[in-house]
Each structure stands twice: as structure tokens, then as C-alpha cells.
Amino acid sequence: MLTHAKQRLKNPIMHAWIADRTKTFDSSGIRKVFDLAAKLTDPINLSIGQPDFDVPVEIQDAAIAAIRGGKNAYSPTQGIAPLREALRAQIDAQYSHADRDVFVSSGTSGGLMLAMMAMVNPGDEVIFLDPYFVMYPALLKMCGGVPVAVDSYPDFQLDPDKIAAAITPKTKMILVNSPANPTGVSATAEQLEAVAKLAAKHEIALVSDEIYSRFQYDAPFVSPASFNDQTIVIDGFSKSHAMTGWRVGYVHGPSEIMATMLKIQQYSFVCSPQPSQWGALRAMDIDLQSYIDDYRVKRDMIAEGLSGRYEFTLPGGAFYLFAKAPGGMGGEAFVKRAIERGLLIIPGNIFSDRDTHFRISFAASNETLKKGIKMLQDLHDELT
Structure with missing residues (x-):
């Protein structure tokens, strides 16, 4: 039997102590793009998935007051009472669910x-759309789940028929993200209702990632929880209030599921940072x-600038546009070409089984957007 030291010599790439589960997924490809761009001195950055405005001053002041007021210890695992009460009032007003x-x-x-961790057993299948948020398959593999990515090209719509076709006896969960990262596409109320009823019919858990719920430009936001009272909703303050580093999210759903998730949080994250929670209370x-109006202008600016040159579906929310690389070029090759010119964008194969598209974040200043649009126009004209 090999000792740990001998195993390391035999396979120097992988340390002998590293768990097998870590081999099932790679580091985020977004970090690799940042490594490629590390030598750029003044890039046109349309890659970052966070707002370009700062945390509103009122929220900053509330967190500072909490820190100076001695609210620096652990909070209860479930969160500070005032924030939970405010969230509960908002959620009850919206849904009026009994549980x-x-x-x-x-x-x-x-x-x-x-x-x-609370719902997926090893071997359980979880359905979500491709393209997808990079974290979905990695998280599932960590707990032994089986990712089932449903192709949504070319228009990135939530197609209930495709979801239904992907259901098997092993399906445990359907994971919905609307508005979506990386496409910015918002599902319609009819699509969400059909998928919500499909989950209820098959007694499948429905999880709705609603972190971009406030970035909705053309129609009111709709949650599948409106049509299925067992839906688990995940939301937070990171994107809406530029609080990405504050680590305050919230989850609502059936009480027994919430209690199980809390049990796991107690032994892992413990709690969200208490000063950040007081800031989130003020954020409500x-x-x-x-801010939403400004981002609608940015969305329209980049859509108009790329229209006629690039294939894309107009994003109805979030702050992303997912465009097809021109001239038959792969998305990764196109992004490398863009980075060589000083434009930071993200290749679509980081979010997808396909390598045909790239993601633009329009969470940037209007001046940066104008430079990025001009660069993309020039790249298209050179390649076609």
C-alpha cells in the first residue's frame, strides 16, 4: 500500500489528501479570463457580474452604526429578528402561503x-437550463447530485415541454433562474406557471434563484412561487444594492425545508455577518x-449597438447580454481576440456545454459601454 508521500510522487499533480469530490468540477473559468487579462493596464471591462454603483450611503451608515453600536458578534443562525420580520412581512404580503x-x-x-445539501441525495437528478450560472453544476456535484442541463438555445427561453421531457424517476429538483445569468432572459408568467405546475404534479422540488428579481425592464417580475406554494425561493441584496461583498441573502419556502437548511447553516456558515444584516434591513x-431606469438605458444602449451585427436575445432583466460569436468563430477564441484588444468579456462555454457565445455585462459606466460597443463592432467587421 502506498504511503501518502509515495502517492504524491506517483501523481504530483494531485495531492494525496485531496478529496475525490473536488475532481468532478474545475475552478471557475471566469477566474481564468481574469488571469489572461492580468497584464492589461487599462482594459474595457464588460466582464464583472456586479453593479457599477456603490452601496447607497444610507446602507453604509446603518452598517457602520451597527459596528460602532457593538453589533459585531454572531447573530442568531436564522438572522437578526428585525430583518427576518421585515422579510416575512414582505413575503406574506406577496404570497399569503399557509406554510x-x-x-x-x-x-x-x-x-x-x-x-x-438539504434536498439532493447522491444520484438525484437536478434539471436546469443551459446556459446556466457557473455554480449550479459544481454545487450539485459536491453533494453527489447529477446535473441535467436542458439546452435552451437559440432563444434561451424556459420551455416547459423541454423540462417535462428531461424528467425521470431520479429527478429530485428543478432549478429556475429568472432573470437569468448569463443570458439576461426573463421567463414569462405562462412559462413559469407551467413549470411550477409540472413540479407540483411530479412532486419535484422547485428552487427559484431570484437574485436578479429587481432588475426587470419590460414587464413586472413573476416568481414561480406564485403558482406553487412549495417553491423554495433564494434571493438577496448583493446585486440589487451592490452589496456583493456583504454576504446577505435570504431563503423562503416550506418551514420543514427551511429548518433543515438552517441546521446545515448552523454547522457551516453559522450566520450572515451581523453588521451586514443591519445594512440589509436599511436596504429594504x-x-x-x-438604478433600474439607468440599467434599462444601458441595456438598450448595448442592444442597439450590437443589433445587426451579433445574434442575441434581448435581455429582459439582470445586466447581461449573451451574444453569438461572429464569423463561425468559437466563443472562447473570440474572447481571446477581444482580450488581446483590451476588451474583457466572458466566453460562453464557462456557462454552457456549447462554445458559440460570449457574455457581456453592461453593469459599467456609459463611457465604458460606448468603448466596448465600438470595439465589438470593429471586431465583427474584421471577422466577417
């Missing part, structure tokens, strides 16, 4: 991990309409 509890998670990413009173 719907809420707790504060360590960001929406933490909420997603807790949901997978902030009017975001001016």
Missing part, C-alpha cells in the same frame, strides 16, 4: 449550497427605481 418561513443566508450562493427601505 412559508424565511431565514437569512450567507449570500445567495450560501443559500444555494444549503438548498442542495431604499427606492431602487433610479
